[in-house]
Amino acid sequence: MTGRLSPRKYNHPYDPYTIQIQLMNAVYDTISNDYKIGIFESPTGTGKTLSLICSSMTWLRHYKRNHIFSEVVDNNSEDSDDEPEWVKTAYRESIVSRSKGKIREFEEHLDKLEKDYDQNKRREAELKSRPKKKFKPADSDESMFLPVDYHSDSETTTDESTELARQIEELKKKLAPKKDVDYANDCPTKIFYCSRTHSQLNQFAGQLRLTKFESSFDDLQERTKYLPLGSRKQLCINDKVRSQVTVQSMNDACIDLQKSKEGCKFLPKNYVDSDLVKEFSELSVAKIRDIEDLGILGTDLNVCPYYSVRGGIELTEIISLPYQMIFQDSTRDIMKLDVKDSIVIIDEAHNIMDVITSLYSVSITADNLDRVIKSLKFYLGKFIKKLNSGNRINLQKLIKICQSLRNFINDKSGKVKPGDEINVDDIFQDSTADLVNIHKLEKFLSKTKIAYKIENYLEKIEIENETNTTIRSSSSTPLLFSVVSFLKSLTHPSTEGKFFWDVTNNTTTINYMLLDPSGVFKDILNQAKCILLCGGTMEPMSDYADYLFPSVLPEKVNKFTCGHVIPKENLDVFTVTEMNGIDFEFSFNKRNNAVQLNALGSFIIEVCKRVPYGIVIFFPSYKYLNQVLMEWKKSNLLNSISQLKSVFQEPSDATKVEQTLSEYSTAAQAKGAILFSVVGGKMSEGINFSDNLARAVLMVGLPYPNAFSGEMVAKRNFIEKNVISKGGTNNEAKEKSMNYYENLCMRAVNQSIGRSIRHIKDYSIIYLIDSRFKYPRIQIKLSKWVRDRLQATNNTSQIFNQTEEFFLNKSVTTDV
Known part of the structure; x- marks a missing residue:
């Protein structure tokens, strides 16, 4: 089953099969021939992940060898046309020698750092086991459930938060590694590998460990510099933060802890200049570590992995991360992820449109709102004397908005059909809630982290009384966070999305759904050198071109489908x-x-x-x-x-x-x-x-999915209107939406039957x-x-x- 020798040496750890060579050639050619998009279907069991690693890393090392360092020489030689050739040659050799020396020096530095770490020379604290149970706040102190004083018309809450904002901005500017390690990666081009689940990303790290690639220069050993990124759920080592149920509540708990007097014991006050953070950053790329390894490294060094890992981003060649981190521009900004001129590999891409859609979609029912209203009133009644006027007023406004939304849903219940579009202006027209500035209310919710405070207080009451389940949801995402997300969609709904009704089991729902994922995808598309969509079951492929990158010319899209390794x-x-x-x-x-x-x-x-x-x-x-x-x-x-x-x-x-x-x-x-x-x-x-x-x-x-669900009706209406707006006929519009509907079905078929x-x-x-x-x-x-x-x-x-x-x-x- 092995094939002909490839003209390129991909450094595959095994003797690759013919179809694996074909896939590696297709990936390499897609990147090197300036295709913008590559769509690759390689069935499960055909060694797809290793093929993606070997082809993309081989291309990157070739690119660095043939372009990056030679460009450094050429750019410095532009003004020396009158120099003799022997002078130019000598200059080139000196530049190359200097670059090789820097890489060699950094490789030796990482070798020593890793050796010292392995020999326990730098460990100062005992290893600590991860928490096995939820953190329970002390009964005597209820101040932790109170937000900082909020002033409605100001941009900030207190002088303390102003100082925090200043420190954060300063931290962002200084987050890049120090100059003494800048030389480690002169190439701005990276490989970003994205997949859906934490386990799939760990499997990627395991496959990467099997490989070893030729250096950017001859006569030089160069390790693969890899970094896995994750959320606080994977990387936080603080028990108080890890005790939170959801990622959003963990995020809020972390920020809240940093604002407190005690701070986080794992995040140094002098974060930017911390030797521990620098050591963590360098150790994170010294060898191939998965996300669990980074957690252990942070525990050993007694430093926060979630923040410290960012210092290693500029040192890396290849980064793995979950879908959510690459598709949310706010997350990319926070993490300093620059995808410009880089290779973005999206594995398990058959469900990528669903993932993007779900990231920017939210729904709410009257029952959800009723429970949130009860929880808000309960919290306000408990702490009304301890809250300043800004907090009290905004909580009352939040209750009013929720009541108006609930009344709007109840009034329309039984009178609407799934998929009927909602005009946002109609929601508050029969109430005084339209006088509430939702933009300011959203600012209040973001600044005070009030949803996190309330949820934690209600959880405390629930634990104490083992009751009160009527004011709190048992779902993985607390209702208050869902309502906050819905209110945010009201303040800045995407032009690619719509509000519409849905009715399921006699329950009426208001949904906000991102109907056109190409808008979210476009930002990455414009910046990246090339995007590779890969999966075991990518057929039918037409939807990706139609709904993810409609602006990309067909000649800039390379499609490859390989057979199976089985006879x-x-x-x-x-x-x-x-x-x-x-x-x-x-x-x-x-x-x-x-x-x-x-x-x-x-x-x-x-x-x-x-x-x-x-x-x-x-x-x-x-x-x-x-x-x-x-x-x-x-x-x-x-x-x-x-x-x-x-x-x-x-x-x-x-x-x-x-x-x-x-x-x-x-x-x-x-x-x-x-x-x-x-x-x-x-x-x-x-x-x-x-x-x-x-x-x-x-x-x-x-x-086939339910043709009468609100989501499907809204999506097909959107497709048909889009076709007609571009001059298409009604028949063409119907055919297009039917094809989309059928493709959803067939992707599900392909995914299921590929299990065997x-x-x-x-x-x-x-x-x-x-x-x-x-x-x-x-x-x-x-x-x-x-x-x-x-x-x-x-x-x-x-x-x-x-x-x-x-x-x-x-x-x-x-x-x-």
């Missing part, structure tokens, strides 16, 4: 259109037909007879899965299935997923097991169903159960590696025969 005979894909003469079509209007459901059950029984070990079946929703299982219990089909395989069902409770998977895994290896799962649920993404855990995957129907093949020796069968899967417009949107293995037959008897033959060729049967 062709290790995967068969069947479209299943009928069983016993009953056509399969699980559209919304037909999917509950009892005759069709029984035919589906019969098909599954026949599959269970022929497929060994584990089988995973995906249904469009939890509700539909439960309806199907209820029907099969009545007809005794579920009992027949359980005679052949142990039956498991994906839990809707996330805390029970791990236990279910463990039990399913054990059963699959023994008698064999079948796992009923949901598209978009806990099992459809990020779960590894390798080897015997999924010798077959069944996709039941096409999992995880490495080169893996094998499985995929059954696509719905007559609509035979349509060319549907098949063309399947991932290429799946599409290439579609079997010609739709005949059920032939499918069963080929299934038996498939596993006989693998020397396994159902008698295992």
Whole structure:
């Protein structure tokens, strides 16, 4: 399976497969040939992450060697055209020698620093374990729940906050590393690797440790300088801050602690000039450390990792970070992340539009507002004598705004349809709340961190009384923070977003949704040298061009889809259109037909007879899965299935997923097991169903999202209006929005069925159960590696025969 030697040496730690070489070549060529966008689909199990690392780092080292240092020489030689050639040559050699000397000196410095650290020469404090339980504030001191005095018409709260603001600005200016380490990275171009989850970023660090790249100069050893970035949730080591439930409350708690007299014991007062911070910054890039390693490093040195890590940014070549940090301009500014002329790699990019949309979207219900109003009144009643007039007045204004929003929702309840657009001016027109300056109110919320104060006080009361749940939400995001986010969207709604109604289970909701993510994406697009969108299931690709970077010319977009590392005979894909003469079509209007459901059950029984070990079946929703299982219990089909395989069902409770998977895994290896799962649920993404855990995957129907949800109606209306505004016809507008709707469905299909093949020796069968899967417009949107293995037959008897033959060729049967 290894391919021809690549003309480039990518320093891959293993002997790469042909498709890995093809992917590395495609990535390298995309960057070097000045493409603005690269879209790469590389199935899970094909070594995508290592290929991305090796190709991008090889390009960066080549770029530094051939451009950065040579440009330094050329720029200094511009005014010396009259000099003899031997003088110019000598000058170039001196510049190169000086650059090499600086790099060598810095590498030796890092070697020594790391050696000293490993030998415990610089540790001054004992290692401390991370907190295992929430911090509980002392009962006797309630001052911590009070905001600083607030003056409504001023830009700041107190002289103390003015001084803090000045210090922060000074800190920002001085945050860059000191001149004695500036030489460590003369190249402003970096690689930013972004992924969705903390575990995926840690896996990236593990893969990076396997690699070693050629230096920017000959005869020189140069380590890969890598830095992982994260939120306070990953990097804070202060127990008081870490005790907070949400990232937002942790942020507020950290700032609040810095303002207090005691301050944070891990953040030096002389932060800018701190030797500890400098040591942390350099040690952070001395070797490849993941985010947990940085936490341990901060604990060992007794210094804050969250702030100290920023000192290492300018020293690095490659940075990993979660999506949220790269897509929020405020976060990039705070962290001093300059993506200008850099390479931005977005992994697991199939859901990137959803991620950007969710970052800038928020919703609120009348019940949410009612609970927030109760909590605000409770807090105000407790502390009214201790609050200054600015705080009291603004809390009363906040209550008034929330009451107006609640009344507006209640008044419209039952009179609106999902997707109906809301004019913001209509919300307060029948109340005096329109007299409240929401911009000033937002400033009050930001300056005082009042949401954090109130939530902490209510938590204290709840812990003490083990009651009062009616004034506080048990969700992971406290309601007061959600309301604050909603009010902020009222003050500066994006032109790419809309307010609209939604109705779910008879509950009316006001939603603000970012309908056009290209506006957020555009800022990074304009600055970066190149953006690479990568994933195991990127098809259909058309949506990325249409809705993420519509301004980029097609000739500036490079698309690459590679095959799978597995042999062709290790995967068969069947479209299943009928069983016993009953056509399969699980559209919304037909999917509950009892005759069709029984035919589906019969098909599954026949599959269970022929497929060994584990089988995973995906249904469009939890509700539909439960309806199907209820029907099969009545007809005794579920009992027949359980005679052949142990039956498991994906839990809707996330805390029970791990236990279910463990039990399913054990059963699959023994008698064999079948796992009923949901598209978009806990099992459809990020779960590894390798080897015997999924010798077959069944996709039941096409999992279209709810066409009548407020979000979908609003999004499709936005797409159609946009097409018409650019001169398109009504038919073209309808086709465009339908294509978007269909693409959502097919990306979900591709993501789910990709769970089964995880490495080169893996094998499985995929059954696509719905007559609509035979349509060319549907098949063309399947991932290429799946599409290439579609079997010609739709005949059920032939499918069963080929299934038996498939596993006989693998020397396994159902008698295992």
